[in-house]
Amino acid sequence: MKCVRCNNEVEELFYKGSKGYYCRKCIKFKRRLLEDDIDQLDITINEASEEVFLNYSLSPQQQKISDQLAKLAINEDVILYCVCGAGKTEISLKTISCYLKQKKTVCYAISRRQVVVEIGIRLQEIFKKAKVVYVCGGHTSEVVGDIVVCTCHQLYRYEKTFDLIVLDECDAFPFKGNEVLGAIVNNACRGHIVYSSATIDNFLEEKIASGVKVLRLTKRYHNYPLPVPKQIYGIKIYLYCYLYYFLKRTSRQTIIFLPTIKLCNNFYRLFSNFFYCYQVTSKTENKDQIISDFKDKKADVIFATTILERGVTFKAIDVCIIYPEHYVFDKASLIQMSGRVGRKIDAPYGEVLFLQNQYSKNCQDCILELEACNE
Amino acid sequence: MNRCLYCNQENIHGSSLFSYLFNHDIICDSCRSLFRIKRNVFMLNGLKIEGIYVYDDNFKNLLLQYKEANDEALAPIFLSELRKDFLIRYRNYQIVLAPSSKNKENIRGFNHLKLMFDSYGIDTLDLFEKMNNVNQKDLVFDDRKKILDNIKLKKENKLKKVLVVDDVVTSGYTMLAISKLLAEKCDEIKYFTLAYNKKYEKNNSSISLDLIMKIKEKSKNYCKMLKL
Numbered sequence: 001m002k003c004v005r006c007n008n009e010v011e012e013l014f015y016k017g018s019k020g021y022y023c024r025k026c027i028k029f030k031r032r033l034l035e036d037d038i039d040q041l042d043i044t045i046n047e048a049s050e051e052v053f054l055n056y057s058l059s060p061q062q063q064k065i066s067d068q069l070a071k072l073a074i075n076e077d078v079i080l081y082c083v084c085g086a087g088k089t090e091i092s093l094k095t096i097s098c099y100l101k102q103k104k105t106v107c108y109a110i111s112r113r114q115v116v117v118e119i120g121i122r123l124q125e126i127f128k129k130a131k132v133v134y135v136c137g138g139h140t141s142e143v144v145g146d147i148v149v150c151t152c153h154q155l156y157r158y159e160k161t162f163d164l165i166v167l168d169e170c171d172a173f174p175f176k177g178n179e180v181l182g183a184i185v186n187n188a189c190r191g192h193i194v195y196s197s198a199t200i201d202n203f204l205e206e207k208i209a210s211g212v213k214v215l216r217l218t219k220r221y222h223n224y225p226l227p228v229p230k231q232i233y234g235i236k237i238y239l240y241c242y243l244y245y246f247l248k249r250t251s252r253q254t255i256i257f258l259p260t261i262k263l264c265n266n267f268y269r270l271f272s273n274f275f276y277c278y279q280v281t282s283k284t285e286n287k288d289q290i291i292s293d294f295k296d297k298k299a300d301v302i303f304a305t306t307i308l309e310r311g312v313t314f315k316a317i318d319v320c321i322i323y324p325e326h327y328v329f330d331k332a333s334l335i336q337m338s339g340r341v342g343r344k345i346d347a348p349y350g351e352v353l354f355l356q357n358q359y360s361k362n363c364q365d366c367i368l369e370l371e372a373c374n375e
Numbered sequence: 376m377n378r379c380l381y382c383n384q385e386n387i388h389g390s391s392l393f394s395y396l397f398n399h400d401i402i403c404d405s406c407r408s409l410f411r412i413k414r415n416v417f418m419l420n421g422l423k424i425e426g427i428y429v430y431d432d433n434f435k436n437l438l439l440q441y442k443e444a445n446d447e448a449l450a451p452i453f454l455s456e457l458r459k460d461f462l463i464r465y466r467n468y469q470i471v472l473a474p475s476s477k478n479k480e481n482i483r484g485f486n487h488l489k490l491m492f493d494s495y496g497i498d499t500l501d502l503f504e505k506m507n508n509v510n511q512k513d514l515v516f517d518d519r520k521k522i523l524d525n526i527k528l529k530k531e532n533k534l535k536k537v538l539v540v541d542d543v544v545t546s547g548y549t550m551l552a553i554s555k556l557l558a559e560k561c562d563e564i565k566y567f568t569l570a571y572n573k574k575y576e577k578n579n580s581s582i583s584l585d586l587i588m589k590i591k592e593k594s595k596n597y598c599k600m601l602k603l
Contacts, residue, residue: 012378017447018484024448025383031445 005032005156006183026180029156038159041144043105049130049146050100052093059221062091068215070094073164073194079204080196082217083226083373084339088196089119091217092166093126095194100130100146104163107148109155109185111168111175113137114287115311119168120149152181155188163191169310171197171204171332198339199332199369218373224348225374227341229321229334229367231354239355240270243320247275247301252350253294254318256303257337259326267322268303279303310336316347325360334366379403380448381437402452409433412456417575419547422554426571427457430543434570438542445483451494453569458495465538468565471557473541473549474503474526488540499540503553504529523552537561544568544575 002009003023013025014034021034058066065082072078073095082088099106108123110116113136120134133145135154143157152167152175167175167185175181182203185193195204195212208214220226232242247254258264261281268279276299278290287307294302295314302308306328319341324334341350354363379386381402388398400407411429418424428434441449454461461470472488480486492499506525526549539553550566557564 012376013383015448017445024446027440027444027446029444 006180045103050097066091066094077212079214085220085343086217087221099164106164107162108166111172158188160190165189166194170195171201222345227352229352229354252318257321259328275301277301281305315344318351320353324354331362331365381406420551424566426568428570430570450490468536468538470499474505476505519546519548534561536563538565543570
């Protein structure tokens with residue numbers, strides 16, 4: 001027995017119900033009986049949907065990578081390995097439009113729910129004549145369109161449907177290390193996958209070893225160098241004082257990343273005595289409202305867990321990471337968090353601080369990699 | 376390998392020697408500790424309802440996986456701690472299931488309440504039929520009262536002692552409707568629910584809707600008297 005959806009072959013994980021055998025490894029994505037046929041969704045691409053409307057032009061390096069990608073992705077899987085803020089979405093535009101021109105189905109999959117709507121709106125502005133649908137928890141009424149933007153979890157709806165899947169941030173939770181999700185992405189694809197990421201992890205290393213080509217871009221689109229974190233070692237009280245004086249000194253808004261929700265609450269309560277603060281954790285109810293308020297400069301400081309780690313863009317900010325040696329932060333997430341700084345061309349500079357108690361190999365690796373990109 | 380039914384990891388009850396030897400729970404200890412088991416008897420709309428689980432997010436996920444994702448294997452999890460109760464305390468009672476819509480049953484392929492009891496070999500009666508395919512949880516609180524129009528008795532036999540079983544009690548109007556339908560046909564009715572809403576957690580006092588209505592009427596009368 002073998003599950004079509006998640007490639008599970010362990011026999012204990014199959015259960016015989018009243019309608020026949022089904023796989024229990026991927027049961028969270030609704031029951032799928034073994035004898036069920038593959039139900040492909042019919043997606044017909046509208047005329048002229050491939051036209052790209054960009055009101056800015058790509059930098060020469062971006063253009064070069066974009067051409068290479070469009071050439072390669074027609075025939076094989078590609079890994080797009082670019083630093084944070086290099087414009088991975090813009091680079092993949094040409095490939096998407098190539099596929100649409102041939103009347104092939106395209107999906108843009110992201111691992112986080114918050115980013116789906118943002119990317120969906122951005123793609124709709126670029127592909128004005130195409131119909132972009134975004135599918136994520138809470139937006140599931142419409143699932144068929146020219147370009148589908150969705151979370152990895154929603155891909156279970158489409159079996160062998162897409163000719164091209166652009167898998168953004170494939171080094172992130174929850175896709176990272178999740179066998180079932182990986183199998184579901186493979187099952188949704190009948191053509192090729194473009195993995196795009198800012199870091200290479202074990203999963204991608206295996207892919208490279210099996211012969212998938214890598215396209216690398218180490219410069220941001222505005223050619224300013226990547227911000228390199230500054231490490232501050234010290235005991236707790238010193239770190240608190242340092243943070244206080246840093247926040248007093250800086251003129252930019254600041255995102256402060258913390259490893260746990262409890263710490264986030266404590267810091268928020270302490271620092272809201274001195275500054276205008278917000279906090280965002282996975283338990284906050286009106287996250288979108290708070291983030292848009294922060295973008296309108298209604299507060300100086302925002303305390304966040306790793307929920308704001310990727311996908312969001314703020315203008316002119318500093319980033320401060322407290323206890324980066326904590327086990328929830330790995331190398332990829334540290335690089336992503338430092339990558340929040342200086343993403344806009346009018347404000348390319350910013351500071352990144354690591355306030356740490358102990359030495360940690362992850363931090364060292366992160367700094368080495370960022371310095372290597374700047375050379 | 377002995378696997379936990381809920382998380383698919385290996386299932387060893389290793390917290391103590393006693394549990395290692397004698398605990399035969401089908402899900403592992405960490406999964407079991409997700410669900411808050413709190414026995415409670417509360418009054419709702421004048422009915423005395425017994426409940427076990429608190430309906431929080433974790434229990435909701437379990438029930439969703441069972442009912443909406445159609446995972447039949449989970450059926451024995453719900454009553455595993457209560458098997459003895461049903462064999463001893465309710466041994467003279469006939470178990471009557473709350474109504475579920477035919478349409479959904481056909482898609483699922485099983486009746487979710489019946490399967491729970493079947494997995495422990497307890498007999499049940501399916502007396503009711505839901506007429507329209509209306510989902511209680513989609514309705515506003517006030518519309519839920521109308522459920523009496525949607526339920527019908529299938530058979531008309533005389534019963535002695537009856538235990539009415541439902542999975543979740545939120546407003547309690549389904550139970551009220553069942554009690555009205557069964558009132559003349561049975562000698563004794565008891566009510567049992569798997570999970571109950573958080574708001575009934577501390578509600579051991581006998582505050583019922585009837586009582587509140589009586590108090591309101593009385594206060595109205597007093598107001599009238601004072602004006603006169």
